[in-house]
Amino acid sequence: MNVRRSAAVLAAAFGIGAVAAPLAQAADPSPSASPSVVLPSGLYGKGDPTYDGVWRQSLALLAQHTVGERPAGKATDWLSRQQCGNGGFAAFRADPGKACDAKTLVDSNSTAAAVQALAALGGHEAATAKAAGWLKSVQNKDGGWGYTPGGPSDANSTAVVIGALAAAGDKPADVRKDGKSPYDALLALAIACDEDGGGAFAYQPDKKGALTANADATAAGVLGALGKGLDATAGTQADAKCAAPDTPAQAAANGAAYLIRTLAKDGHLTSSLPGAEDQPDYGNTADAVVALAAQGGTAGVRKPLAWLEQNSAAWAKESGPAAYAQLILAAHAAGADPEKFGDQNLVAQLNATGPAPETGRQATASARQTDEANEQDDDDSPFGTWWYVGVFAVFGVGIGFLFSNRAKGNKQ
Template sequence: MAHLYRPRRALAALAATAALCTAAAPAAVAQDADGLYGTTDPQYDGVWRTSLAMLAQDTAGVTPAKQAVAWLTGQQCADGGFAAYREDTAKACDAKTEDTNATALSVQALAALGGQDAVVGKAVTWLKGVQNKDGGFPYNPGGASDANSTSVVTGALVAAGEKPAEVLKDGKSPFDGLAALRMPCSAKAGEQGSYAFTPDKGKLYSNEYASAAAALAGRGTGLVVPPGADTPVKAPACAAAASAEDAAEAADAFLAGRIDANGGFLKDLSAKAPDPNTTAWATLALAAGGHKGAALKSYAWLEGNSAAWSKGSPAALGTLVLTAHAVGKDPKSFAGTDLVAALNKTGPAPSAAAKPQAKAAEKDDDGGSATVVWVIVGVGLVAGIGGGLLVSMRRKNA
């Protein structure tokens, strides 16, 4: 069926990723007083959800607790990378467990907070070291490049002051890696402009979550999207050698078309149920493309349909805070819910709550709001939020 994102094997890989962004983990743990956000098992998404929560707090004008920053920086491995979660940081990291998603989102958060140049620089060096020959990035070192990991790393590079187009492996940049995952012009009309997560036996299968991630990366931004213009979504003529901007615009047109067809939302990997996480990512992508009107359609759906998904989940709540920011809405007034207050309750008490409007304006003036959030691959489909390999997909627990 056209709506199936890919064959079973690829679906399983996506599900693993998706786990990151979702929130219902199997085992609950006592909230870590040292800085970990959320109460579910952090094995697959502790770093991801904590980074996402702090990034969202910063965007909303809240200063995360010092112990949260200390906890996150303490998760870094000696070589600069981050694993999904290290229960015992006294033990050396297993290089096989380090991943680009946890590392890249940590960079996003710590670069935004400031004062962590050494940690950020070391993490960026690690990320550059695991870039694939096609220019893209894998979830774990040595794996195949995927759209979500490449997107979150692209956002990390921008956040750290790098120019992604100049981060090359064998002459290819992250944008080249994404181009290889773009559906060809010969694809079905309803799939043109979209992206696959990663090739499956040499074939590409259209994926909405991957498309949203790729669109964000194509705009040179991450999860912190400054509120912008409102221009119509119009897909450019399909071209095999499209620029990153044109490719992102085509992906936006694909996403907007799917959202309109569904009545305001995107569906999960089974193509049967609404997926708040993928819908939120698409909202961010549309806003980043200057399509506020289109983004507000899916944002309105999220206001009325994301309560269960986001309850108590730092990753989901953080994603919604960032989504509200992107469309110029107040995250403290989200369908009667104060998302910022709810997010703050999932972790250690913030050090301070600044004036969100003043902080947002300050960042916009500097042109420095570029952070990304994405995918984590793991085990099993977790139901819950958005946010690691995540791909439709990340494994964020809340």
Template sequence: MSPRRRRATVLAAATVLCAAAAPVAAAAPSGTAAAGPVPAVKPAKLPAGLYGDADPKYDGVWRQSMALLALDGAGAVPAKKAVDWLTDQQCADGSFTAYRADPSDDCDPDTTPGDTNATALAVQALAAVGGRGKEVREAVDWLVSVQNKDGGWGMASRSPSDANSTSVVIGALHAAGKKPAETTAEGGANPYDALLAFQLTCGSKGIEEAPGQQGAFAYQPDKKGRLAPNNDATAAATLAALGKGTLVEPVAKDAKSKPVTPLKCASGTPSGDEGERDGDGGGDSNDGKEQGVPGGRKAAAGAGAAYLAATLEKNDGHFSTVQPGAKKPQPDYANTADAVIALAADGHRTEARASLKWLADNLDDWDKAKNDPSALSSLMLASRATGGSPTELGGTDLLARLVATGPKPAHMPDSDDSSEKKDDGGTIPVWAFIIVGLAVGAGFGILLSGRRKRQQL
């Protein structure tokens, strides 16, 4: 920013300061479908504002958004260039792709189609750090424009809806201040209608192949319309059914843990939040209540949480996955962290903390927990959601590891604004407000003094 533009910005901000008596900052904090596999290849040159040094071709926007969410959740103010990098990735139509190597080039729908998952998580991140309302609105408008008739979303524009994509978009709508239940497609279907259609209930197709899996969510139905339990989809959909996004409010330290209660298929009703129908903070008849579990989306979330808790408990507090070519299952750290967030969001503090402890005890075994922005961010967000520290886990400083992968934040949660917060061109120094404020105040004094003298003449 040129000196002239910076002076103009300071003067404008001083006017706001005098009018509202409130500090101003450019990026002050407020407030899943998994990205594709990331090759362990470091490109020759990476953008200065990006977190992580792996090839961003498949996950650039996703991992940057996760980093910004984790920083905001930890009380840090991201560097302006980190936020700018993300907004520069936005296409003219409001969408985001997985990664644009040259943001100056126009987005080509054939080679760089809009990605609903990247767009939705970018919305959540930009809404959290604040100051990017235009970009958030344009991204949300694009998401709404590509909503499927069933009320949901697929990963690509107009592709068949899936639980993960629909979930991350619900989180984006919530973060942007929109009510998902009122975001209806042609025909009247809303996102919760689509989401709850992926849940295995007592009469779901495929439940005979998955006995005891009621409450779980499938990623998508197969060609015969049958549903298969999916841990990733269940964690994402449980959180979304609550109307929440990735950055959830921490569980209160004195809050009692809400018991988990599996879906009771004998009576066809869940025990727990039965009858509670809440579209978005109040009674709402359009919350997906006709799909699956009686009692609406919050009851569906309770059933999903019960499945998550039971599955985690059976496996010593974590999920497992079988990697291609592997002879035995391997720990699934990422989806375990997602499940912790979902359980905590639904009030199941005991179960969430049990799995968080497993993550802490096995942190050194997860190679991605060393320097992968998405992994580090998910752990920080999981710890925060349970009421724990948003910066460390099991004695490991996760915030320091995340910061080491990208731009140093404009402000760290444990730093002193007056001595450590650096001006990188995106914020206005506190002293500037003081000086300009004094100057404006002196001007008002002189003006009033002159007015009194004129009245005395």
């Protein structure tokens, strides 16, 4: 789901009108940090994290993982410490040391994204199980989820929760409320082939119960119907003609067919935010690439992927880590190289927005540079290499003790 959709839904749910204008202008709802928000050192991005901190951090860590990076410990720690005692995550908590209360706006999207990131990184089984338990506790009677607990189900929220449940080791089809599964909720939002927008998913029914095609919701719905998460890889399902969406697999195929038709003309989706002028929607186009690749519609991936490679650089630079992550996830799903994405090195650009990864491409390059510098220093040093090894071996004992105790202190 696009970060703009996340912020827009939160604003609508709680009447936060102040974000409406920035949302219509850029993918990042707050391109500069609010004076009242101190940015943590472990957080990716310089924009105000109030509405998207957990979301963008989760996408950043997930994207790094897909390309073989091991994220920085303080970046992972920041995300894990955002979890509330009940298992849920809010969009951002400035003081994670303070317990969550009834005023903490915990939501399904932040929670589901965090689950997917932490599950991918490993070692957070207790946290992801607790978060999945919270998600199950706020499931709606139709089997789906809204952005906030008790809110009407929507395709985007339901889909990202399906991905989280699967990542946490649950079978989404078995997670039921009043006999309804998440797939029942998605199928209820799938538009029949002979209707306007046939094959697509609606975000929600309108006040009269009618369904309107929504490309953003369709990309999310395809992933959800396939039972896949944000880091989906290429699927093997053959392209299919639109047919009655009476199974999740058929609904996913229908949605993919709709996206292919919609992307055929320009190679990109168009922004549909209320009050915004029609303009290319880079984030949702990236999401559509992931959905199409996951379903197996490789023929429909080439044009939007090429369009993103040629046109997304300025958008990603302005929008920050979530944008770089979306592009990396799109490249990953489509089998493209995120380090040679047009003229962009998406991995380096994402890593530059926060703490350097511990291992992987950037860490390896940094270590190589350090080794070369040390070799030069050794030539000039009266002490030699083994003196440094001895000193750092002793120092390492203290560091290990420090990290061990910090980890204990961060557990919730």
